[in-house]
Amino acid sequence: MTKDKVKQKEELQSLNILIIDDNEQITKMLTTFLELKDHKCTVANDGREGLKIIKENHHDVILLDLAMPEFDGYSVIKDLEENNSLKDHKIIVFTASTITQEELDDLVKQGVTGYILKPIDIDILHSKLIDTAEL
Numbered sequence: 001m002t003k004d005k006v007k008q009k010e011e012l013q014s015l016n017i018l019i020i021d022d023n024e025q026i027t028k029m030l031t032t033f034l035e036l037k038d039h040k041c042t043v044a045n046d047g048r049e050g051l052k053i054i055k056e057n058h059h060d061v062i063l064l065d066l067a068m069p070e071f072d073g074y075s076v077i078k079d080l081e082e083n084n085s086l087k088d089h090k091i092i093v094f095t096a097s098t099i100t101q102e103e104l105d106d107l108v109k110q111g112v113t114g115y116i117l118k119p120i121d122i123d124i125l126h127s128k129l130i131d132t133a134e135l
Helices: 003-012 024-036 047-056 073-082 101-110 122-134
Strands: 016-020 040-044 061-064 091-095 114-117
Touching (some): 016 047, 024 122, 040 047, 047 061, 047 073, 061 073, 061 122, 073 101, 091 122, 101 114, 114 122
Parallel strands (some): 016 040, 016 061, 061 091, 091 114
């Protein structure tokens, strides 16, 4: 796909994105960037709040940090899995935690849509969000 076609594709699609991350600097930076790309962002700065939002609203894609205090991303995934709704959501695990490739692959087998490791290139993240929403 040419650069122009990629740009056209990204401009055509406005996504409803949920960002669950305890680092407010990261959520602010992502929200600013994604809203400039005409996406709607909802932010939860802890896992419990994020899970509540997931259950109450539809999002095209969910960016989920794994390493958060108290109720982390793993707890969110476990709750969704126990309620047979994990596969109903397009979740991209977004983490800087020390996680092995095998653990990432296991999360995908469980029903997580994909993953991206911090630090990230913001344009690569944007492309992954678009691609995931289209699945």
